[in-house]
Amino acid sequence: MLMSSRFNLSQKLIGRVLAVLCLVVAAAGCKSQARLPDTVPVRGKVVFRGGAPLTGGMIQFQSQERPDVMASSVIAPDGSFELSSFMSGARAPGAVPGQHRVIIVPPFDESNRHSPAIPPQDVTVSAGKNDLTIAIELQVPKRTRPGAIP
Numbered sequence: 108m109l110m111s112s113r114f115n116l117s118q119k120l121i122g123r124v125l126a127v128l129c130l131v132v133a134a135a136g137c138k139s140q141a142r143l144p145d146t147v148p149v150r151g152k153v154v155f156r157g158g159a160p161l162t163g164g165m166i167q168f169q170s171q172e173r174p175d176v177m178a179s180s181v182i183a184p185d186g187s188f189e190l191s192s193f194m195s196g197a198r199a200p201g202a203v204p205g206q207h208r209v210i211i212v213p214p215f216d217e218s219n220r221h222s223p224a225i226p227p228q229d230v231t232v233s234a235g236k237n238d239l240t241i242a243i244e245l246q247v248p249k250r251t252r253p254g255a256i257p
Contacts, residue, residue, distance in 0.1 A: 143194050144173060146201035149232055150189040151239035153182050153211060160186025161243065163214035168230070171206040178202035182211075202232045211243060 149168070153161040166188050168178040178201070180188035190202045211225040225243050 143192055143197045143199045144176065144203050146178075146192050146199045146203055147232060147234055147237060148189075148200065149178065149202045149237040149239065150187065151237070151241060152186045153188065153241045153243060154186055156242050156244055160184075161211070161213060162186065165212045166190075166241070167210045167212070168202050168207040168232070169210065170203050171208065171229075173203050173205070176203050178207075202237075204232050204234050206231055209241060211241070 153164075153166060155161065161182055162184050164182045166180055166182055168190060170176045170178075176192055176194045178190040178192040180190045182188050190200075192199050192202055207230050209228045209230050213225060228241065230239065230241070
């Protein structure tokens, strides 16, 4: 009987030590992963200067104060987008407040196998909700001779 109670005590002690070790390892793993700074909601619409929506592509916001944080979104067929931020594998909805360089990647144009260039713009993301309209002008690249790599 005495042997049995010692065995149970040893099992309990080992179980507690293992539980503590698991907590220490888990806490160490959490600290090594980068933590995103606070973000604010950012959504909007990408339109041409005349008001028609850009019907696809991607939009990226590069923070000027935090270059390690990138926010991006796919542009929906109606021109709308809703940003999510990324940093070292971490993800959060929205973007960090501050100045951003906005880059728009239009959908690939299968008819001429070129994607028009869209000049970057600077935008300020404010604290609170941000509902932005990004107006663009396309710059169609010059055509090269047939068979040439653009």
